[in-house]
Amino acid sequence: MADQHAQKIDRRRFVGNGVRLAGAVGLGGAAGLLAAQRGGPERDVWQIDPDVCIACTNCETHCVLDESAVKAVQCFLMCGYCDVCTGYFPTADFELNTAAENHLCPTGALKRRFIEARAGVRYFEYTIEESECIGCGKCVKGCALMNGSLYLQVRHDRCVNCNECAIAVACPSQAFRRVPASEPNLLKKTARDLMAKRAQDA
Amino acid sequence: MIRLLRVLTPWIILLILASAANAQNLIPLPEFTDHEIRETENPSARAAWREHLDLAALAVGLVLASYFALVKRSRRGLYLLAIASLIWLGFWRQGCVCPIGSIQNVVLALADPEYALPIGVVVLFALPLVFALFVGRTFCAGVCPLGALQELVAVRPIQVPVWLDQTLGLLAYVYLGAAVLFAAMGTAADPIFVICRYDPFVGFFRFGGSANMLLVGGCFLVVGLFVGRPYCRYLCPYGVLLGLLSKLSKWHVRIPPQECVQCRLCEDACPYGAIREPTVNQTAEERVRGRRRLARLIVLLPVLVGVGAWLGHGTGASLSRLDPVVRLADRILLEETGRAEGTSDASDAFRNTGRPIEELYREAFDKTRRFGVAGAWLGAWVGLVIGGKLIYLSVRRRREDYQPDRSNCVACGRCFWYCPNEQARLGLIKGLTPADTAP
Structure with a gap:
């Protein structure tokens, strides 16, 4: 009887060990296979496709960070350096100066700097002060009326790269997608074309 | 002067807009005498060592x-x-x-x-x-x-x-x-x-x-x-x-x-x-009863799985609501048939892309069908889990401590x-x- 009991325990232990070994090997193997199959640690990160983005202001409010990881970005190549900038000024009731009431940007993060005047036309450079930008995209929407040189981008020094981006879930135009971490920023097609042309000319 | 500007601005903008849209051209980059066009700066990503840490x-x-x-x-x-x-x-x-x-x-x-x-x-x-x-x-x-x-x-x-x-x-x-x-x-x-x-x-x-x-x-x-x-x-x-x-x-x-x-x-x-x-030790009668119950539950298991799959298949439509494509197609359908007033950001964005609506419908329909199949799998899984749990609870294991x-x-x-x-x-x-x- 005692013998039988000991045998039974042994059998159970044997089965347990076998399953455990198989499980460990299986898990390890599956992990290794997955890792090998994917060809190295190419991470991907969240980014906004500026050609799809409609600047709906969800980026400002849906990011899990208190201050959104999305910021407005200026593509200087596409900018017209306009005096009457629709990204800087509202489309009605404004004066052409930098007084606070004339800003479209709620935080005054879009800076306007005089460059030069030629043939009576004044040119200004517009830059984003990222520490002040909240990613609401108001300037982006305004700029879209003209050249559309301002666009929204996920800033990777701030983005915590959530598994499921809260803004991507809320994004109405599905402009959020995963891009390779080696090429973490996206440009508008127009900007890409301009750059290609510039490189060709040079 | 300022008042004039106020009145004129929308018109100026409209004019520029129209011309820009017409020619697909941008307001050209001015040729500055002594100003270098700046490059867009992108901050570098966080270091990878953090992940290893x-x-x-x-x-x-x-x-x-x-x-x-x-x-x-x-x-x-x-x-x-x-x-x-x-x-x-x-x-x-x-x-x-x-x-x-x-x-x-x-x-x-x-x-x-x-x-x-x-x-x-x-x-x-x-x-x-x-x-x-x-x-x-x-x-x-x-x-x-x-x-x-x-x-x-x-x-x-x-x-x-x-x-x-x-x-x-x-x-x-x-x-x-x-x-x-x-x-x-x-x-x-x-x-x-x-x-x-x-x-x-x-x-x-x-x-x-x-x-x-x-x-x-x-x-x-x-x-x-x-x-x-x-x-x-x-x-x-x-x-x-x-x-x-x-x-x-x-x-x-x-x-x-x-x-x-x-x-x-x-x-x-x-x-x-x-x-x-x-x-505690069972009486012989209890043991027989337990064995019978176990047999019944084992027979019940495939039934539970089948019923689960059947019920799960019906939930496919509601499951698919989490899918952005299906949600968008639903919204567009409501708008097209006049059952929803106005447009949403999502439907605006979709119409901006100029993609044919039929294509979206087809994709959404396809997805919903796939969700139906997935729902059946989920239902079968739930049935399997319930049946498995019942069987697990009916199998007696001896514990002395x-x-x-x-x-x-x-x-x-x-x-x-x-x-x-x-x-x-x-x-x-x-x-x-x-x-x-x-x-």
């Missing part, structure tokens, strides 16, 4: 937790470790180095070859499981920040009736099934990760979040004051995997250090209902203190050695 922390945490639970038998050590991991993985890393969520990444990698699964995530997913195979759920005891948070708030735990505990425990299996389903239905560019979306505690880790998230998290914490670890026991999908593997664990937390004296002092020690009492239930025990170490043998081991009962209490 997190994985190293995970490994160290697992080793420490296993040491505290199995070797040192130190509740205090586990408690401090839980606080440390709550600070590191919870508040500092904001709950986003998370093996629970990694299930979805692994599933997505299997479902969509486009998706590049980082090795770090593979390690994150597999390491606690491998540990569970050998030492049980020590990950839950001291490493998981969600577990740690609930461990800290479980101050007045009550015993949940066994039938309720077992029934609610099934929810975790359902949640796991749903998470796998949605992860498999998503794509690399557009993942659907419900575990992350409905994580109840991540809002606390980040000191902010949507009202719903904080409300649900708050409810879990309030309930957690009285019902130990409600999320871990009744929802956590990773806990299901850990529990299954923990059943096979080579070593596991023991309540008494050596032998059980059957003093029953530990009986109510476990706030998680994971202590199983010794079995008070033992932790290997799949439910999270190795928190609360029961150690209740054991007089442990007190003797620690020298807290004077003049008593473990040998004295041997039965």
Whole structure:
């Protein structure tokens, strides 16, 4: 009887060990296979496709960070350096100066700097002060009326790269997608074309 | 002058707009005399070493937790470790180095070859499981920040009736099934990760979040004051995997250090209902009845699976509502047929792309059909889980001692203190050695 009991325990232990070994090997193997199959640690990160983005202001409010990881970005190549900038000024009731009431940007993060005047036309450079930008995209929407040189981008020094981006879930135009971490920023097609042309000319 | 400008501005803008739209041309870049056109600056990403550091922390945490639970038998050590991991993985890393969520990444990698699964995530997913195979759920005891948070708030735990505990425990299996389903239905560019979306505690880790998230998290914490670890026991999908593997664990937390004296002092020690009492001998009649019931349940299993699949198939339409394409197509359909007023941001954005609506409908229809199939699988899974649970509960196992239930025990170490043998081991009962209490 005692013998039988000991045998039974042994059998159970044997089965347990076998399953455990198989499980460990299986898990390890599956992990290794997955890792090998994917060809190295190419991470991907969240980014906004500026050609799809409609600047709906969800980026400002849906990011899990208190201050959104999305910021407005200026593509200087596409900018017209306009005096009457629709990204800087509202489309009605404004004066052409930098007084606070004339800003479209709620935080005054879009800076306007005089460059030069030629043939009576004044040119200004517009830059984003990222520490002040909240990613609401108001300037982006305004700029879209003209050249559309301002666009929204996920800033990777701030983005915590959530598994499921809260803004991507809320994004109405599905402009959020995963891009390779080696090429973490996206440009508008127009900007890409301009750059290609510039490189060709040079 | 200014007034004139005000009146004229909209017109000027319209004019420019029209010309720009017409020629598909931009307002040209001015030729400056002495101004260099600036390059757009992009800040560099965070360094990758942080990820390695997190994985190293995970490994160290697992080793420490296993040491505290199995070797040192130190509740205090586990408690401090839980606080440390709550600070590191919870508040500092904001709950986003998370093996629970990694299930979805692994599933997505299997479902969509486009998706590049980082090795770090593979390690994150597999390491606690491998540990569970050998030492049980020590990950839950001291490493998981969600577990740690609930461990800290479980101050007045009550015993949940066994039938309720077992029934609610099934929810975790359902949640796991749903998470796998949605992860498999998503794509690399557009993942659907419900575990992350409905994580109840991540809002606390980040000191902010949507009202719903904080409300649900708050409810879990309030309930957690009285019902130990409600999320871990009744929802956590990773806990299901850990529990299954923990059943096979080579070593596991023991309540008494050596032998059980059957003093029953530990009986109510476990706030998680994971202590199983010794079995009493059955009469022959009971044994026959038990065997008959088991046979009936085994016959019932395929029926449950079939019914589940049939019911699940019907839920496909509601499941597909989580898919952005299906939601968009629904909205467009409502607008096109005049059943919804105005347009939404999403439908505006879609119309801007100029994609034909029929194509969207076709894609959405296809997706809904796939969700129907997926729903049937989910239903079958739920049927299998219910049937499997019934069978599991009907199989008798002999226990001579008070033992932790290997799949439910999270190795928190609360029961150690209740054991007089442990007190003797620690020298807290004077003049008593473990040998004295041997039965």
